[in-house]
Amino acid sequence: MPSVPKWIGNVMESVFSGSFTPVTVDTVSLPDEGLKQVRFKGNFSKSNISFVPGQKIEFRVSDTDYRHYTPAYFNKEEGICDVLFYLHDQGPGSRWAAALKAGDETKLMGPGGRMRLDRQAAMHVVYGDETSLGLFQGMAHEAAHLKVPYFCIAEMDAAHQHWGHLVPAAIHAVEKHTAFKAYNAKNLLQQWLQDYKEPKEQIAFYLSGNARAIQEFRKALFSQGFKSSQVQADPYWSEGKHGL
Numbered sequence: 193m194p195s196v197p198k199w200i201g202n203v204m205e206s207v208f209s210g211s212f213t214p215v216t217v218d219t220v221s222l223p224d225e226g227l228k229q230v231r232f233k234g235n236f237s238k239s240n241i242s243f244v245p246g247q248k249i250e251f252r253v254s255d256t257d258y259r260h261y262t263p264a265y266f267n268k269e270e271g272i273c274d275v276l277f278y279l280h281d282q283g284p285g286s287r288w289a290a291a292l293k294a295g296d297e298t299k300l301m302g303p304g305g306r307m308r309l310d311r312q313a314a315m316h317v318v319y320g321d322e323t324s325l326g327l328f329q330g331m332a333h334e335a336a337h338l339k340v341p342y343f344c345i346a347e348m349d350a351a352h353q354h355w356g357h358l359v360p361a362a363i364h365a366v367e368k369h370t371a372f373k374a375y376n377a378k379n380l381l382q383q384w385l386q387d388y389k390e391p392k393e394q395i396a397f398y399l400s401g402n403a404r405a406i407q408e409f410r411k412a413l414f415s416q417g418f419k420s421s422q423v424q425a426d427p428y429w430s431e432g433k434h435g436l
Contacts, residue, residue, distance in 0.1 A: 212299040245309040245334040249302035259285035264329035276326040307426040313396035316342040321401035332361030374408040403427035
């Protein structure tokens with residue numbers, strides 16, 4: 193639901209009020225230029241949905257626009273939702289997030305979505321880019337809680353390579369190739385797989401970020417013999433499109 197007419201958005205909030213949770217911005221921090229960590233607090237007890245790391249939430253970021261985000265942390269009992277925003281200044285979502293300050297009130301929809309951590313897997317591999325930092329953080333937190341290993345591959349611009357050290361997750365950052373999507377990430381994956389000695393059918397993969405890069409990374413996995421049942425994908429953005 194990237195964009196709808198204002199009147200439809202108003203009707204939805206009225207008719208489906210049970211799907212919206214009022215939240216308040218509790219704390220705000222700026223880990224680095226272009227990154228903003230926000231803690232939202234609200235009463236999620238009325239929701240019958242249990243959050244699974246990898247799922248997304250949604251905000252109405254303007255009268256007509258909605259945007260999805262993947263929580264870095266979500267605690268239903270404590271009424272806490274942390275989101276790590278990438279402020280790329282390329283749309284209404286980025287501008288909305290940049291303006292958030294402590295005390296602001298908004299409404300949160302979700303959680304939900306196609307991706308969710310596979311609790312039966314023995315190893316978790318997460319792939320993405322700057323827009324995936326919240327996913328990396330959320331998956332790493334849950335993997336540590338379950339005491340299972342994980343491996344995060346972040347394909348980022350050269351200026352953002354150090355961001356992997358700002359997020360509490362074992363992120364292995366590689367620079368985006370100038371011509372080929374996921375090129376350097378696929379090479380890193382190949383090196384990692386050569387050293388991985390456990391059963392490969394017990395690995396779960398989570399692919400996020402750029403839609404085209406996800407396609408290339410997924411093809412690399414299938415060429416290695418991995419099954420589609422081991423791979424979950426959720427494109428966060430695509431060139432020429434808004435509001436995925």
